[in-house]
Amino acid sequence: MSGAEGGSTAAEGIDQRVEFAGIALRNPVLTASGTFGYGTEFAPFLDLGSIGGFVAKSLTLEPRFGNPPPRIAETPAGMLNAISIENVGVEAFLDEKLPALPEATVVLASAFGTDPGAYAELAARVSEHPRIAGIEINASCPHVKSGGIEFGQDPVLLAELVRAVRAATARPLIVKLSPNVTRIADMARVCEAEGADGVSLINAVQAMEVDVERRRPVLSNVLGGLSGPAIRPIALRMVWQVAQAVGIPICGVGGITGAEDAVKFMLCGASAIQVGTLNYLDPSAAGRIATGIAEYARRQGFERVADLTGALEAPRG
Amino acid sequence: MSGAEGGSTAAEGIDQRVEFAGIALRNPVLTASGTFGYGTEFAPFLDLGSIGGFVAKSLTLEPRFGNPPPRIAETPAGMLNAISIENVGVEAFLDEKLPALPEATVVLASAFGTDPGAYAELAARVSEHPRIAGIEINASCPHVKSGGIEFGQDPVLLAELVRAVRAATARPLIVKLSPNVTRIADMARVCEAEGADGVSLINAVQAMEVDVERRRPVLSNVLGGLSGPAIRPIALRMVWQVAQAVGIPICGVGGITGAEDAVKFMLCGASAIQVGTLNYLDPSAAGRIATGIAEYARRQGFERVADLTGALEAPRG
């Protein structure tokens, strides 16, 4: 039975399944890249069968070290990070990390690179593996000095990137958008036009924190990405704007801390959602969110969780 | 004596005066447009002589009603508003509001309009009044349906707007920037090129909140502006980026809740700061912030508060 964590009966009889970008999910709750490691780390806290799936830490072709410390900082209702895509590399991921996961777990790979070719090659590599349900392009890392944010911020570069990766894989292809843009809807349109199967939004918001005693930026990288509850209203706005603009499905990400928050994203048009920063503070929360969404659906008279998508009542006036 | 609220001796001997955009201020603490009314509302809570000055609620040529309720919502460490520049109009402001203020209070007018001509006319009108120390162009209201945000989001429109207003006034001219852009530094460069004397940043971040029980956007306007501590790390980043890009002075705005926060903005390059949302929860806070900045300066061995501007130690590496 899905969403059984906590054994809620209030969610019984509700069909929790959703489809996102052509991927069948047992429920709409994914966990976000960079906040769920390679999945196994959560085994002590969470039944992986209680969530829809997860997006693994962004991968590069070669293993990659990140930025020097300090890499994180706390801010009001949020945190900054400047990890810079530290990862084991695609090979170790496919050979060591993936096989350690339960068969039934839906795994999405997140691809990162410094040029479209590297992204495409990575996508091709992970596509060969039968366990990869889909590929999320991280076009939006807000603190890698070269690459990363430029793709997510420039519609022409983004189009080029999506085109290259699309050509390299037949798997469900999702583009994760950067919030650090003037018109998020334009970026989503580019993805749709280039054949992406879905978009995830948002990645962290570019931000900064200062240590007043030392008169230095807190992060060694100076700039970092703001995540957590603080950014939720921004993410929600962007999901709503993108939902008005494109027909491809949306995965809502940003500051989700409970089922209510998740529902807000679905009502605004998201087909699935990702839990990010919350995984750090409450590594068992994602499963409860799945159950909570179903309970909400029932309370509101829906039979299928999937029907929550876009069910915001038309604004008055 | 300046900054005397609370009678701090720890701040004694520190020169608190700063200059911002050609305006001499007794200390760097201004209060932000839309959060300080027309000034007199704060008389019971704050000695207007304890702050550097204030930016009055944005004005339009004619009195203007705002959006229907609900107009505000609370979010994690922040709030949304969609007031939409409700104001008494420039005439009532000059004739009724300004004369009610103590002589020594530094008042900046904030100009809003739907086209450059309206902004320019408004600027010309307020410039005639001797009490107006400067004009802040609100090019960035995130929730007025026409006008507002477009100027702040498009460098060409922004240039046109600044040019028009610059031609209409010889007073210190400050452009308040929208954070809802891909490259804030580009927008600041435009302002500098068109002869602005300074920039203020940031205005509220476009955002949204949903009422899950009613399945509606909370705000009647659907979208609103996120302000408060949640956005401080975003504002800080933008001030830092703009400080690297332009030579004109910067006023830092966004989520300031205490002297430490204010100092962060100054270290990143701001000559002055504005206290916004905090005025609602603690209408006497702005005065304490001014004192706190001076105390910090003393602790860190500065003789003048003005020397804090840009005093961030160069990032390592």
Add this chain to the structure above:
Amino acid sequence: MKCAIESDAQPVRAHARVLANRQEGNCRRLSLGVPSWPGSNPGQFVMIGAGVESAVVRRDPLLPRPMAVYRDPGPLPGAGGGEIELLYRVVGRGTALMAEALPGQSIPLVGPLGRGFPIEAHAGPALLVGGGSGIASLYELARALRNAGRDVVVLLGARTRADLIGRGDFEELDVELVCTTEDGSDGILGRVTEPLAERLADRGAETTLFAVGPTAMMRACADLAEARSVSCLVSLENPMACGFGVCLGCAVPRSGGGFSLVCRSGPVFDAREIDWEGLP
């Protein structure tokens, strides 16, 4: 008729001390010691922090909450401030945090705010109708009207007995008190508008109706008053950020077009001034 009087006292920002915070029926009573409290007029309110002060300022929740001054014996002699009481229902995060406040702790407070009810000494009978937490706005009004020599009837309506908050205080006031509950657990079975209609029929055109409660109740009262051509004053609730007229967040549509600020022009309004259709 002028609809509301402005408080003569300037509001203060203070660190109020929690003296008691107890459950009463479905409500809680919070007693506060407020340094330099200047006293308030019936119908005024305070903005109270969502949660007590501690060594650590927490910015979530961020905004203070508006609460009517339920009881205000007035400022203490000297600079000793005053003791006031609030009566509140736990409905969300802010009020849930208020409910956790312990005696001895302090809470930031701004007030008194808004314009209160007009207390006209030689006017006609006064019918006070309260529902839900709106009851909290009526106690000082009833006391002041009684002291002014007016004929006062207080009608309290609730879903059930435990919602008839502050009832004992009203009983002690020595005014006529009528209670209704929708489940008949106390007083008259039914809605408060029924006994109200009867009393209205009894009384003349000099009667003033004061209604505070859920919007639907206030509107029903306004309609009854309209039908009888008596004046009806209501006290509106609205989410607020500041409470003193600067955020412009608390606007309600006016019947003549445009908006009024609940915190500054209200919370008390003549019912005819309000565009009821335009309320959210």
Add this chain to the structure above:
Amino acid sequence: MKCAIESDAQPVRAHARVLANRQEGNCRRLSLGVPSWPGSNPGQFVMIGAGVESAVVRRDPLLPRPMAVYRDPGPLPGAGGGEIELLYRVVGRGTALMAEALPGQSIPLVGPLGRGFPIEAHAGPALLVGGGSGIASLYELARALRNAGRDVVVLLGARTRADLIGRGDFEELDVELVCTTEDGSDGILGRVTEPLAERLADRGAETTLFAVGPTAMMRACADLAEARSVSCLVSLENPMACGFGVCLGCAVPRSGGGFSLVCRSGPVFDAREIDWEGLP
């Protein structure tokens, strides 16, 4: 030598109950009842919520804080969980909120986390050096080493007497205890590295040094150990978001290049593995 052992117990996420929370010198001792606590190895830590749980979840401050398990008598029989103690200094917002926790309240906790110290039964003498709140990581280590029959000397260094935290507990352990204070208010006047150098000189190459405290102190210990060619284990502190290896926020530079995660590969490291110059 393998530098650290992995805990055999899987960490739990639990709602820990506050049993006591008292000031001791310049520090506080927090006793917690942790449901399904599996027991920990010396040197492991927990992630503890910044502030107690209440009806209202507050997202500021957002992140939990890492704290060494100071005392852990082990899991209680049955499913009863365990009682653990933390010893902490109030340095910022999170610890100030922890200090306000009252007995009976609950705090979210994840643990035990990280790799602890290696306890090798038939190895040589052990010199344990603690400074500041680092002392908290040494008590269970001292106990385990003593139980393993090792020759144990504990050296505690502090600025002043009130910083010699947990001293009484160490005295009861029946190991050799040396205390130093920089102001001479207790024990030997001076820095802990001085008596340490003497003891090191007394003992052979089989000696292991365990140092936990301020970075400068650990580095000085590492240098002394290096000079004597004995091994030195340190336990590092670093801001953490998760504590279990997924945020990658707690990385420290390795002497060979690249980074190690304090929460997963540490917090205990062989001092030679660390690029001390690269620490912030």
